[in-house]
Amino acid sequence: MKKNQYETPLYTAILEYSKKKVIPFDVPGHKQGRGNKELVEFLGEKTLSVDVNSMKPLDNIGNPIGVIKESEELMAEAFSSDNSFFLVNGTSAGVQAMIMSVCHQGDKIIIPRNVHKSAINALILSGAHPIYVQPEIDDHIGISLGVSVESYKKAIEENSDAKALFVINPTYYGIVSDLKKILELAKSHGLVTIVDEAHGTHFYFNDNFPDGAMKLGADISSVSLHKTGGSLTQSSVLLSNNGLVDKGTIKTTLNLTQSTSASYLLMTSLDITRKMLATEGKEIFNKVRELSIYARNETNKIEGYYAFGKELIDKNSVYDFDETKLSINTTNIGLTGIEVYDILRDEYNIQVEFGDSNNILAIISVGDTKENIDKLIGALKDISRKYKKEKKAPIKLNFRNPSVIVSPRDAFYSNKKRIKLEDSTGEISGESIMAYPPGIPIVSPGERIDDEMIKYIIHLKEKGSILTGTEDPEIKWIKVLGI
Structure with missing residues (x-):
């Protein structure tokens, strides 16, 4: 039976809790703001009064059986999926949980080279081995485009033992691949389809936009409601369809890394935002x-x-x-x-x-x-x-299939030595380097470093781009494999 999308189970329960003036002897320690007056001045009494911990009437994100469960069921229906899981660690946590729920040590995953760093981190955590597919490049405007169906098809044919296929819908720049055909291709070969929809919340609520992955039958997807939907920063949702990915496995995997002290401010913002989008989207x-x-x-x-x-x-x-x-x-x-x-x-x-x-x-x-x-x-x-200055030629992007010498996990846990970035040509990287945002790695653990990578990193540094990933905050040194 269709659910009433005007309902907000968690938000309603939070309001009821607030009305009861409960005397707290649990965490958080600010005790409804009384212990931190400057924080109250900054955020307001109402906010602090509902910054609470898990309890019977408010359910528990680790094993939801009450109002969080009801809110997640409403979220699943709103996003045309069978299941949903609230995320308080952002879609980065969702991407990690998706890959870790599907891929184990040594499993191959077909994945675009322009993925977010959270996907690379998931490879480290899971031990999965990346089979990179390259997005096309538009050299006139200097951006990566989507990955063609043919590129995915070739990767599948060359890696018949692959476990999963990863798609970005859409990219940071708004580029959308032919998701329907990619999903059909993956399904015909028995691959699990994992979709990063961090920037695609709005796809589910207006037909003038491209289709959302779950509507097209993807197995699992993660969506940042905070990015384009209006919820609080760091609040996202993981969606799944029944079939190739077990719901219980997803829940167990999420509980490996997600906070046991989930913010009710973040979760309530998901509940309120889902209502708004489902009824007025x-x-x-x-x-x-x-x-x-x-x-x-x-x-x-x-x-x-x-x-x-x-x-x-x-x-x-x-x-x-x-x-x-x-x-x-x-x-x-x-x-x-x-x-x-x-x-x-x-x-x-x-x-x-x-x-x-x-x-x-x-x-x-x-x-x-x-x-x-x-x-x-x-x-x-x-x-x-x-x-305005003299027109300059676009800087060409460094998106080529890297030489993956060892798996990201093995590289991350290997013995490493610290050398100057400009001296690292030919070495195997033990770290990632990326510009953030958007957080797409230029080099990742396990890849052989080449001159083009180094030149591109130095160019970004000179232009003032924010680079992250290495232990050295100035990105002058990089850790590579070796003693």
């Missing part, structure tokens, strides 16, 4: 889409910028495009995306999602207004007028 995302189209059109009127969109669609490496990703190429004004990102933040008080060597990304979602978009457009015009 179509109208909300109609407005979001209209704002996105307006922003893209206005940006493209400014000399020197290119806000790319659906014109990239070729039904191969770009099967579809997510219009809420306002990706803007900046090379024609002679500036890197990193430089434009910094100018927007430092001089115009505008924070976009990220800047890379060639582009900036502004995400348009449920909280955006035309007024704020006009401020962004105005700032972009001003930057073009004040800072």
Whole structure:
């Protein structure tokens, strides 16, 4: 029987708890804010009064049998899946749990090279061996596109013993692969399909966007409601369909790494947000889409910028495009995306999602207004007028199939030595290096380091990109395999 999506079991239970004025002798230690007055001034009495721990009337995320279970069932229905699991460690925890639920030591997983670092971390935790498939590259705008059906097909044919197949839906830049055909291909070969939908919440609530993975029959997916849906940062959901992946295995795997002190603020925000999206999502995302189209059109009127969109669609490496990703190429004004990102933040008080060597990304979602978009457009015009230089060629991306010499897990736990980055050519990396955001590794544990990787990392450092992954915070040194 269809559920009532206006219900909010967890939120309702939290409100009832708050009304009862319970005297707490449990954690958290601030005791409804009384023990930390400055925190109350910052967050407010109401917030602190419902920052609580697990208890009978509020259920337990580790083994939900009450209001959390009811809220998760509503979430599953809203996202067209059989099951859902609340996440308080973000979709990064969801990606790790998905891979660890399916892949064990030595199992092969077919996975795009431009995955988020959480997927690489999951390979370390699970011991799975990556079979990388390359996204196509658009050298004119300097971005990775989607992975074609043919590339997945070739990888499956060459690795008939693969256990799972991983898909990104959509990429950071809004690129969507032909998910329906990829899922059909995986199913015909008995592979489990794992989908990273961190940026795809809105796909489930408006038909003007590409399809959500669970609607198309994916086995398991993880979605960041906080990114484009409106819940609190770090709140996400893992979705699964019955069949190849056991629900109990997912729950047990999640309990390996997810906090036993799950934030009720985060979980309640998921409950409230699910209600909003399930009951008003179509109208909300109609407005979001209209704002996105307006922003893209206005940006493209400014000399020197290119806000790319659906014109990239070729039904191969770009099967579809997510219009809420306002990706803007900046090379024609002679500036890197990193430089434009910094100018927007430092001089115009505008924070976009990220800047890379060639582009900036502004995400348009449920909280955006035309007024704020006009401020962004105005700032972009001003930057073009004040800072425009000679046009520069896009920086080519370093997305080639790396030489995976040992598994990420074996590399991570191997004996390592510390050497200068510029001297590491030919060595096997014991660490990851990535620009964050978006958090896509340039080199990962177990891969042989080459000159192109080093040049690209040095270029990003020189342009002011935030690099992470190594023990050395300045990325001057890297740990490689050896004593």
